[in-house]
Amino acid sequence: MTKFRNQAEVVVYNSLSRKKEVFIPINPLHIGMYVCGPTVYGDAHLGHARAAITFDLVFRYFSHLGYKVRYVRNITDVGHLENDADEGEDKIAQKARLEQIEPMEVVQYYTVRYHKNMDQLNVLRPSIEPHASGHLIEQIAMVEKILKKGYAYEVDGSVYFDVEKYSKNHHYGILSGRKIEDLISNTRKLDGQSDKRNSADFALWKKAEPSHIMRWPSPWSDGFPGWHMECSAMGCKYLGEQFDIHGGGMDLLFPHHESEIAQSTVANEKSPVRYWMHNNMITLNGQKMGKSLGNAISLDNIFAGNHPLLEQAYSPMTIRFFILQAHYRSTLDFSNEALQAAEKGLKKLLVASTTLKKLKAVKGAAAQGIEAIAKACYDAMNDDFSSPVAIATLFDAVKLINAANDGLLAINETDLHQLKQLMDDFIFHILGIQDEEAGSDLELVDGLMQTIISLRQEARVKKDFATSDVIRDSLGKLNIVLKDGKDGTSWELK
RNA sequence: GGUCUCGUGGCCGAGUGGCUAGGCAGCGGUCUGCAAAACCGUGUACAGCGGUUCGAAUCCGCUCGAGACCUCCA
Numbered sequence: 414m415t416k417f418r419n420q421a422e423v424v425v426y427n428s429l430s431r432k433k434e435v436f437i438p439i440n441p442l443h444i445g446m447y448v449c450g451p452t453v454y455g456d457a458h459l460g461h462a463r464a465a466i467t468f469d470l471v472f473r474y475f476s477h478l479g480y481k482v483r484y485v486r487n488i489t490d491v492g493h494l495e496n497d498a499d500e501g502e503d504k505i506a507q508k509a510r511l512e513q514i515e516p517m518e519v520v521q522y523y524t525v526r527y528h529k530n531m532d533q534l535n536v537l538r539p540s541i542e543p544h545a546s547g548h549l550i551e552q553i554a555m556v557e558k559i560l561k562k563g564y565a566y567e568v569d570g571s572v573y574f575d576v577e578k579y580s581k582n583h584h585y586g587i588l589s590g591r592k593i594e595d596l597i598s599n600t601r602k603l604d605g606q607s608d609k610r611n612s613a614d615f616a617l618w619k620k621a622e623p624s625h626i627m628r629w630p631s632p633w634s635d636g637f638p639g640w641h642m643e644c645s646a647m648g649c650k651y652l653g654e655q656f657d658i659h660g661g662g663m664d665l666l667f668p669h670h671e672s673e674i675a676q677s678t679v680a681n682e683k684s685p686v687r688y689w690m691h692n693n694m695i696t697l698n699g700q701k702m703g704k705s706l707g708n709a710i711s712l713d714n715i716f717a718g719n720h721p722l723l724e725q726a727y728s729p730m731t732i733r734f735f736i737l738q739a740h741y742r743s744t745l746d747f748s749n750e751a752l753q754a755a756e757k758g759l760k761k762l763l764v765a766s767t768t769l770k771k772l773k774a775v776k777g778a779a780a781q782g783i784e785a786i787a788k789a790c791y792d793a794m795n796d797d798f799s800s801p802v803a804i805a806t807l808f809d810a811v812k813l814i815n816a817a818n819d820g821l822l823a824i825n826e827t828d829l830h831q832l833k834q835l836m837d838d839f840i841f842h843i844l845g846i847q848d849e850e851a852g853s854d855l856e857l858v859d860g861l862m863q864t865i866i867s868l869r870q871e872a873r874v875k876k877d878f879a880t881s882d883v884i885r886d887s888l889g890k891l892n893i894v895l896k897d898g899k900d901g902t903s904w905e906l907k
Numbered sequence: 908g909g910u911c912u913c914g915u916g917g918c919c920g921a922g923u924g925g926c927u928a929g930g931c932a933g934c935g936g937u938c939u940g941c942a943a944a945a946c947c948g949u950g951u952a953c954a955g956c957g958g959u960u961c962g963a964a965u966c967c968g969c970u971c972g973a974g975a976c977c978u979c980c981a
Contacts, residue, residue, distance in 0.1 A: 694981075709980090
């Protein structure tokens, strides 16, 4: 296994080049990764889960390969406007006004809930989780830098990035594949007055209206930073002027990430990011699931099963497995049928993993292609984090395990060791699956179960099937399934 | 309207020129007191029409359909 791990050459699809590229970090053995986190004004939904799980997979895999990864994922708690990019109300402030609480109460409330959901999904906490509101100084400094270089202008206390000027010697649209002329001609004319010289320009700093509760002093006005500023400022602060990976949902590609590139390129005179990675959307009946579309199902709803579209509750690990069974760059359509299939598939995988622990090695038997399976798993992950292919390959290992358990296949000590290593590495460490059934008092329960099973076995030997069936049925009501096999009876939770 | 992506068997979902993806469901069998699980076997899938090629789901063109971005959204 180690040998595949060491040989690994990871290929990453770079949104910037629209091609797969061999991943080479700026500093050997160290990786800097920045991912756009949530704007904390509402509960996390499936889309948040997908983004978090996608980059959790990247984080886990690179860590597994031996890289030291500094993973920064921000919390947006200021500057994210509700409607038109520069005229709407701040999302946090709006929520605070509606609920008559402090904006920071909104932030705290939803941040805590976000963390809870991510923990449930077994998403590892990032190395640094900076808040936009905690980095006003850095953001203001960056705006000043851009102003000084002449790529921004101030109007009535607000500062805007001059996209037209930037386009003269840079390519605004390099990431999203847009042309500046199209952007200028296609951007919708906003109602009301705009201080911007050009509709494609975006705000670096906004002056706060008197009614606006979230405000900070700056050289230009009491106000707040533009949405794109935070990621540029915080990414630079914690990962440097240029870092390896920047991730986020595809919907952030334009204008958010495009603008980040423009700002940082001007401020630091270099492109901020080597590899841009974007996860695709989750769809519901073929349509994107999104907060603004009102069709987003919250994770709490899914875990509890209380939403009109849900036929049942789905556990966090089912959701995680469901998401990992699709490649991160494909859209993934939500349906009860698909989730139920994922639930069953996951169970099969986990049962096999438990079976594996009890498996006994047979002396001298030949290798059973375990190396090939391990190699295929690493190949899949090295190919732009293809978790669906890795999972498919793990099911090949499941076949081996079950066959060995049924005595149809002999596995020797070396094979067994390799197989255990493979399953453990991939299922639990790389894919980040947890066995939800495995409780701390499992040993006690198993002891009790062995007693019950032996009593029932006595009945069965006496052909007292009435008694044995009563035992099985009543355990069934507790969601415990008994399985009578050749070598005795085993049990598992439904 | 502009830019881009996608269309794979009952469902989900891999696969970029020739070799079984995989999961779920179904069917037949083995095992079992009966079940469950597991195992074995089982599917003329690649939106349509043309073209390139010895050979295409895979490359090219067109048609149809779906979606994303161009406003906030993971």
